[in-house]
Amino acid sequence: MIFYFSGTGNSAWAAQQLAHLTGDEVYDITALTNPPDVQSAEQIGFVFPIYAWGVPEPMVTFAKKLKKAAHLPLAFALVVLRPGLP
Numbered sequence: 001m002i003f004y005f006s007g008t009g010n011s012a013w014a015a016q017q018l019a020h021l022t023g024d025e026v027y028d029i030t031a032l033t034n035p036p037d038v039q040s041a042e043q044i045g046f047v048f049p050i051y052a053w054g055v056p057e058p059m060v061t062f063a064k065k066l067k068k069a070a071h072l073p074l075a076f077a078l079v080v081l082r083p084g085l086p
């Protein structure tokens with residue numbers, strides 16, 4: 001499962017490319033009405049841009065709503081940023 005937040009489409013593109021390579025389902029977090037069940041996920045990924053040197057607030061809020069899995073799935077995060085910015 002790959003969850004992404006994207007303001008202008010870069011992270012959406014990256015998430016879709018990743019999902020294509022890994023065979024994961026890809027979800028736009030702004031389109032999800034309920035937090036998905038990640039209990040049985042083998043791996044979960046988060047793709048988001050850097051906003052003001054940090055994680056965008058919608059992604060933080062979303063991640064906090066996820067129930068902790070019984071076992072720890074492999075988790076990864078792909079950060080999309082703009083080269084040249086600090």
Ligand SMILES: Cc1cc2nc3c(=O)[nH]c(=O)nc-3n(C[C@H](O)[C@H](O)[C@H](O)COP(=O)(O)O)c2cc1C
Pocket residue numbers: 005006007008009010011012048049050051052053054080081082083085086
């Ligand atoms: C409000 C705002 C703040 C940003 N802050 C940073 C930053 O601190 N560092 C950085 O490298 N890029 C920053 N960026 C650039 C974005 O991370 C970059 O354009 C990214 O590719 C946007 O991804 P998206 O198309 O998925 O929204 C910022 C962009 C916006 C709109």
